[in-house]
Amino acid sequence: MKNHIIIYDADCPLCRWYTGAFVKHGLLPADGREPYQHCGPNTRQVVDMARARNEIALLNKETGEVTYGYRSLSLILQQRWKWIRTATTHRILAPCISGLYSFISYNRKVMAPASGNGSYLECIPDRHWGYRIFFMAMCLLLVNAVVGAYFEYHLAAFGHHFIPFREGVFFIAQLLFQFIAMRLLRQQNAYDYLAHVGIVSALGAIGLGIFGTVLQVMTELHLQTGFLPGAGLGAVMLWMFLEHKRRVDLLGLSPALSYTWLLFRICIYPIAFAL
Numbered sequence: 001m002k003n004h005i006i007i008y009d010a011d012c013p014l015c016r017w018y019t020g021a022f023v024k025h026g027l028l029p030a031d032g033r034e035p036y037q038h039c040g041p042n043t044r045q046v047v048d049m050a051r052a053r054n055e056i057a058l059l060n061k062e063t064g065e066v067t068y069g070y071r072s073l074s075l076i077l078q079q080r081w082k083w084i085r086t087a088t089t090h091r092i093l094a095p096c097i098s099g100l101y102s103f104i105s106y107n108r109k110v111m112a113p114a115s116g117n118g119s120y121l122e123c124i125p126d127r128h129w130g131y132r133i134f135f136m137a138m139c140l141l142l143v144n145a146v147v148g149a150y151f152e153y154h155l156a157a158f159g160h161h162f163i164p165f166r167e168g169v170f171f172i173a174q175l176l177f178q179f180i181a182m183r184l185l186r187q188q189n190a191y192d193y194l195a196h197v198g199i200v201s202a203l204g205a206i207g208l209g210i211f212g213t214v215l216q217v218m219t220e221l222h223l224q225t226g227f228l229p230g231a232g233l234g235a236v237m238l239w240m241f242l243e244h245k246r247r248v249d250l251l252g253l254s255p256a257l258s259y260t261w262l263l264f265r266i267c268i269y270p271i272a273f274a275l
Helices: 013-022 039-044 069-079 083-089 093-106 129-154 166-184 190-220 228-251 256-274
Strands: 002-010 032-037 057-061 066-068
Touching: 002 039, 002 069, 032 256, 039 069, 039 228, 066 069, 066 166, 066 228, 069 093, 093 129, 129 166, 129 190, 129 228, 166 190, 166 256, 228 256
Parallel strands: 002 032
Antiparallel strands: 002 057, 057 066
16 A cells, blocks of 8 residues: 555554554655654645544545544455455444544543653544443443452452452442542543553453462462462562552643552442452
C-alpha cells in the first residue's frame, strides 16, 4: 500500500507499536504513517480529524479516499491474510469486530496510559459511557473472580472466609471512596480517573492470579508455601500503589489521591479477614 498513510495517535503506546509493526513488516511504506498530533494542513483538509480521534484513519494519497476504524486495519492486514477481509465483512462477525475495536479505542488511554507530547493537536477519544461502563464491568468481574479465588485457596489459613461477590463489593466501594476523595480535593475528570482505579485493580488481580498459579504448582509438588501467599499479596499491593501513583501523575491530579487509595486498602483488608 505504497500510496497509503495511516494517521495514528502518537501518545498511545499501543498505536505506536502496531503502526510501527505495519511499517517494519512491509504492510506500509517507511513514510506510511503520520502522527495525528502533527498532521499537516493537507492531511487535515481531507481527514475528518474529529472522527480520527476515535477511529484510526487510513488515507489513500492518490484518490483522497479515507477509511476509518477497523476497516483501515482490515485493508492493511488483508494484504497478507486474505481471510481478514472475509471476517470483517461477514454479517455476524463484522459488528463484533467493530464493537471490539471501539471498546479498545475509547478506552485506550486507560489501557495504555502515556503523557502528552505537548503538541498542538490532541488525540483524545470522545467520552462514550457505554464502552466505559462495560470496561469497568469487565474489571469488576475479573477482580471478583481472581482475587476471590486467591483469598479462598491461599489465604484461608490466615482466617479468610469465602463470601460470594465480596471482592466485587470492595471494588465498587473503592471507586466510591476515591470519587468522594476527588470531590474533597476538588479534582476534575472522574470519568478517566476512576477507570484508572479500576484497571489498576484488574492488573493487580492478574498479578495475584499468576502468583496463585505458582503457589498451586508448588502445592502439587508438595513444596511448602509458608508465608508466600501473604508476601505475594503484599508485593502486588505495593506494585498497585506505585502504578496508581504513576497514573495519577500522568493525569496531572493531586498526589493525595494515591494516599487515599492506600488508606482504603489499609482499612478494607482487616475487614475482609474479620468477616
